[in-house]
Amino acid sequence: MSDDLLVACGLRKAYGSRVAVQEVSLVLRPGEVLGLLGPNGAGKSTTVGIISGLTVPDAGSVTLSGGVTLASDPMAYKRRIGLVPQDIALYEDLPARMNVELFGALYGLAPDVLKRRAAEVLAMVGLADRARDKPATFSGGMKRRLNIACALVHDPDILLLDEPTAGVDPHSRNAIFDNLEALKRAGKALVYTTHYMEEAERLADHLVIVDHGRVVASGTQAQLFARLPAVQRLRVEIDGEPDEVALQGLPDVTRSGQRLEIAVADVGHDTSALLAALAQRGVAVRGLATARATLEDVFLALTGRQLRD
CATH class of the missing domain: 3.30.70 (Alpha-Beta Plaits)
Known part of the structure; x- marks a missing residue:
């Protein structure tokens, strides 16, 4: 459809004899949160890796609106996507602001734009007052929020979040949820992987449930609950x-x-x-x-x- 922001079709990835992802397809629209659910080892992170361009699939395709693919225009593709990885990815001994500016520079942001955007995203995640502090002094939840700021600095259309609340306390988790709900209201599209169903129930408009690398169900929450004999x-x-x-x-x-x-x-x-x-x-x-x-x-x-x- 013309309003589809991202379409992934038939994604497959194997590591030797182990098939991590098999025939996974999904569609993402502007302002939508897509919850990618499944137990540990189900293929969620591999799917996110393929969509982000970090993992090369054995088969299948990912296309952004306007027909942009990683093969047709790698830089245009990656500029439209922000990634919050499962493992915290920060330079612990650089101040928070410099972490954000470094990631923004990788996307070619001009110096004046970079400083403005770094200030905006740090304020967005509630870390403006810690901009000069090093992540080594941050709590786990604050590091997670700084990772989100780094993924947003280039103003992507799509934000991929791979279990962004892993290992954080309830207060930090709620702060992250508030950030993501604000992004959704601003029209950003999010792919959110988790094995905590209460997170998906709060955030997701559409759900894709995977197991052993395959999609076992897809739809809105109401559509999935309708598959139960009793709700x-x-x-x-x-x-x-x-x-x-x-x-x-x-x-x-x-x-x-x-x-x-x-x-x-x-x-x-x-x-x-x-x-x-x-x-x-x-x-x-x-x-x-x-x-x-x-x-x-x-x-x-x-x-x-x-x-x-």
Whole structure:
């Protein structure tokens, strides 16, 4: 479509006999956050490496709007993409401002533009008051935010973030989320890899779930939840531990000690019938809570694995 900012088709990458990415395709539009989800080793980082131009695929293509590819115009392609790698990539003994200016100089920014942009992106990530300080003195969360500033200094259309909250505290994580949501409002397009479903649920407009290098599901959150037989859950605290016979015939029940978790289509409609069924089977209920399904449930239903496996 004409409003597609990035189109990746049939990406494949193998390292010897190990296939890291197999037939991965995705589409990114302006102002959209695409969540790339999967367990460790699923192929997320390899996919990001291919899109950024750091990894050469064995097959497939990545095309930016206007028909720009890495092969047709490498500099134009890379100027439109900013990368926040999984591992922190900074010069620890250079002041924060000099780190940002160094990365900007690699993209050919003029000196006056470079100084202005460095000041803007440091302010954006909340590090303006630490511009003269060295990253060696920063916390892990501050280093992550400085990495984001370095990736933004050349004002790219697309920002690739490979697990940018790894190893940071909750306060820093929320600060990073605030930065990314502001970028989205400004029209930037983001690809965000993670194996934490709560991050994707907060940020992502569109989701691509990968496992063993392949796409197992793609769509909006609503579309993915629609693939579940039930998207709400009833958590029931019970007295004692009923035998399996007492639980037979109940829909999609999992048991952990004295807690039952039952998948239901409509909590308001189904709860009374389930409680009646439990009472008839001699199961005494002492507590009740409700919850909705998560992306972890979607992934488990599709693959039988947890996202963090």
